[in-house]
Amino acid sequence: MLGFAVKTERDQLVKEAMVARGGTILQVEHERDLLCISVEKEALHDVLGVLRDDFGFGSLTTLCGMHFPGEELELSVVYHLHNMREGHRIRVKSRTAMDHPEFRTAVDLWPAANWMERETWDFFGIRFAGHPNLKRILNMEDFPAFPLRKDYPLEDPTRQDKDDSFFGR
């Protein structure tokens, strides 16, 4: 299948370019669906800019946070970029420690990042330096927690009448 071959060739190109950037790229892997690179926090904005300008990843598809409790770098952001013209997607990840969860904003690259970053702040408490209006978006403004972190309980923890240790996680 021609389309697939071109796709992997392009993936190879992106991969080589990213590896050539040396220390900033931590890991390049081909996850089962698309090319995935892990980037150091300080280099993230730089790498996103290169991907947008030199590799045509003109659309930011999603941006979301992740929480890995107990690990050294607990919080993570995941960007899915899309090159619509050539039909490529790439996943860019970066991680940060809990004591200073801050990345540089991507609003200057894609205006679409505005609400996505607000959502990530709202649910994970990850700040984005340089964001024009970083406040909660879906939860109320005086909400006391960051609810998508793993330590935030889904159910009321004071409830005694329900034992669901057999269900869910």
Place this chain on the structure above:
Amino acid sequence: MKQPQRPNFWQRDLVEGKDLRELTTLNLGPTHPATHGIFQNVLTLDGEIILDTEQTIGYIHRAFEKIAERRPFYQIPTLTDRMNYCSAPINNMGWHMTMEKLCGIELPKRAQYMRVVVMELARIADHIICNTIIGQDAGATTPFLYVYQWREKIYDIYEEICGARLTTNMGRIGGWQRDWNPLVWERIGGILKDLPPVLKEFEKMLVRNRIFMDRTVNCGPLSGERALAYGFTGPNLRACGVDYDVRVADPYSSYEEFDFVIPVGQSGDTYDRFMVRQQEMWESLSIIRQALDKLDAMTDKTSIHADVPDWMLPPKEEVYSAMEPLIWHFKIVMGETDVPAGEIYHCVEGGNGELGFYLVSDGGRTPFRLHLRRPCFIYYQAFPEMIKGSMLSDAILTMSSMNVIAGELDA
């Protein structure tokens, strides 16, 4: 005595260093009949000209991403159909396909074509809702009451397939829960026969209607570049002239075998968005016809799901009468099916754009993380830019033509 000059209504004239404009702050929403959903816009108006907009969303946020982290994979479709409830089957199928991609399940062709049929029906229902509401907000009540009947008829088909009309929870991971009965096929035939004349009437009423065109042409326009920067997808992006459609760019469920056109607009205004949706309904009808032809030509008339006993519930008669099926039934319902660890991004062309599922599985019984890419959450942030400087009534039309669904916006 020198009389102060009256400020020109249209300009921000300063008279003797003082801004004499009387600005109004208007709350449009949260519950306003014209917003068609629960979200708020705080408008700053100069007369009837919109100067600024502050959007507030989240009124029906239900934390689906958090709930999904505690639910077996089998129970998540019920969350997805509460997102874009105007085209719930597309969301359901999108989730099933995400799981199938993760587990490496390949569906038989017949089941894939059946999915195509139901997804295109859902797209028609979604576009009927959006386009008739544009008519309604422009003052044409008739289509909203008349064409809407066919959305109900499409819901009759859903009801016959799965028992529900709005929140469908249709299909299963790995295929369909049961084969469609003859009434379903008959009703699909009825839609194919009866809907085209109605759509023609609808178009006759609005497409070259002077009043409608005056209201919608150049109302809330956006350029293709801005639309891409704002992450637009779906009919709204195509109305701006960008021919991106997930069904063509990343075909799923055998869409590559179908022959259809991606309609595009030029100026990205309300009229173009209306026309793109209108044209997409015709394309959807054509896709359904092609799918029915393919199904007719197939020798396989029975297979409805892949051979995945881990996901398909055994027949109820056996569950009630034999031990082994009973055990399987409980195993599936309690979410004890093994799932490989890994990350998947899968997207489908939803009613209003690219609906994406980013699923991270650690091999447990529930997702480690499920992020939902809701198209209208992403494109609704362009709304202030689209309506700045226009009239209040244009803002209403722009909003309804963007097809913002509160359930999807807030997840």
